[in-house]
Amino acid sequence: MSDFHVLIAGGGVGGLTLAQGLKRAGISCAVYERDPAGAPRSGYRLTMNADGGNALRACLPDDLYDLYLQASRKTPPRGVAVVIDEQCHELTTQPHLGPPNDGERPHTAIDRRTLRHILRAWLGDALHDDAAVTGFTDHGDHVEAQLADGSTVTGDVLVAADGVGSAVRRQLMPDVEIIPADVGGLGLFARSPLTPEVLAELPDVLLDGFVIARDKRGGMLALGVYDPREPVAEAAARIAPDIHMDAVDPYMMISGGVPPGTSAPAPADWTDDTPAEVHAGMREVVADWHPALRGLVERIDLSTLFWFPFRRLDPVPAWPSSRVTLLGDAIHAMMPTRGQGANMALRDAGILSARLAGAARGEQDVVAAIGDYEQAMRDYVYPIMDLSEDHSRFGGGGLKQGSGA
Incomplete structure (x- = not known):
């Protein structure tokens, strides 16, 4: 062998x-x-x-x-992926795949x-x-x-x-x-910080495994919570102390939010100004959405915004x-x-x-x-x-x- x-x-x-x-x-x-x-x-x-x-x-x-x-x-999570409207009303669910x-x-x-x-x-x-x-x-x-x-x-x-x-x-x-792969803007990714205060005020439906929010105008966001069982760096220090692990604070992953009829610039075309410009478009999409969804978009860390074209x-x-x-x-x-x-x-x-x-x-x-x-x-x-x-x-x-x- x-x-x-x-x-x-x-x-x-x-x-x-x-x-x-x-x-x-x-x-x-x-x-x-x-x-x-x-x-x-x-x-x-x-x-x-x-x-x-x-x-x-x-x-x-x-x-x-x-x-x-x-x-x-x-x-x-509940073991489902969820589609909601822009006011956080659940529209439908799909069970996650895989064994028990x-x-x-x-x-x-x-x-x-x-x-x-x-x-x-x-x-x-x-x-x-x-x-x-x-x-x-x-x-x-x-x-x-x-x-x-x-x-x-x-x-x-x-x-x-x-x-x-x-x-x-x-x-x-x-x-x-x-x-x-045309995924309606879902190739745009960002992170929004989740402090304990923010997390406590989010509607329960946003805490499910994977959530897609959309309105009748074609605006769409995909959201997913990341809040580890144990702080990552602390878990590594306790379990495998010879491994260096970067600390990762809890966040909401946000994908999408491109205004209908537009697209984010290709990765090679991004400039120092692009994140702020893209973020302004995202805020426009959710301007009349549920306050929790608006807040998540408004608090996006601009340094985490990037575009990944799916194929x-x-x-x-x-x-x-x-x-x-x-x-x-x-x-x-x-x-x-x-x-x-x-x-x-x-x-x-x-x-x-x-x-x-x-x-x-x-x-x-x-x-x-x-x-x-x-x-x-x-x-x-x-x-x-x-x-x-x-x-x-x-x-x-x-x-x-x-x-x-």
């Missing part, structure tokens, strides 16, 4: 979880992340369910899993950067930042990956966890089309399995409507790490093990991709009042 080595292209939550699972199984691996350490955010709060949480339980050391739970949101999610500390939500800090912990020399995988050569009995600096690395398996724009997938499946993939028909495989957004990037992208990447990582561990122990041929993982992934995730496509019906607030699943 000690000679078996896995190359992982991409150091997002899926690639890092895979690395943790392989390390726990005693398998050598290396993660090659294209961005330097501390790269810009691609989001704030991640809604977690038992698919993602169970994968973390299987892959992480006990200490890091405990830290994940303590750094997660303290208040269990209960117990003393159910999976709730976590700050994305906090989770990445946890997942990077103790990986040591396996982490390579600012090292993009640009292509590969499959030699049949091993894989050689090319890096952006012109060097190459060799392993028994290459796993593409490098996102929707995956260079590995582009070579493996050149006909797969990346599709711009998606259609389900890819089955392909011949090889020593090169894919997980997460690299193969099933989906609309954010149901909050499943991160959970599915984590689930992929949990299953794939177990399959590769079995292959490393000689229990199964490597390519056969990868093929089993790929089929299990398609069977489970592709129907969720289809559900997430129904953005205009649920994410757009189009369900009839009182409708359920």
Whole structure:
């Protein structure tokens, strides 16, 4: 087993979880992340369910899993996503997907950067930042990956966890089309501070797991609370004192709020003035909304505003399995409507790490093990991709009042 080595292209939550699972199984691996350490955010709060949480339980050391739970949101939501009108009247709900999610500390939500800090912990020399995988050569009995600096690395398996724009997938499946995802302005992200006083005065409906508020003019906001069970830095000092964790104060993640008929500037076009200009548009959208919603928008920290254009993939028909495989957004990037992208990447990582561990122990041929993982992934995730496509019906607030699943 000690000679078996896995190359992982991409150091997002899926690639890092895979690395943790392989390390726990005693398998050598290396993660090659294209961005330097501390790269810009691609989001704030991640809604977690038992698919993602169970994968973390299987892959992480006990200490890091405990830290994940303590750094997660303290208040269990109702287990539904909610659509409300601009006066905080509930219109409809959709149940969260996934296996049963209960117990003393159910999976709730976590700050994305906090989770990445946890997942990077103790990986040591396996982490390579600012090292993009640009292509590969499959030699049949091993894989050689090319890096952006012109060097190459060799392993028994290459796993593409490098996102929707995956260079590995582009070579493996050149006909797969990346599709711009129109999410009605929900690519605009910001944080609004949640002091105990603010939190105490929010209507209960705003404290549910994931809330979409909209008016009849087309204004829309998505909201999600992040208030950890234990202050993040304190939890790290208590559970894993050798890990540095940035303090994260409670916040409301806010997404959307672009005035109907407009869009936020592309990321490359942002200037020092753009956050204030975007914020003015957001305040205009909610000018006659419920005071709690207006207050959340008014208190947005302008330094946290950014724009992230969503893109998606259609389900890819089955392909011949090889020593090169894919997980997460690299193969099933989906609309954010149901909050499943991160959970599915984590689930992929949990299953794939177990399959590769079995292959490393000689229990199964490597390519056969990868093929089993790929089929299990398609069977489970592709129907969720289809559900997430129904953005205009649920994410757009189009369900009839009182409708359920």
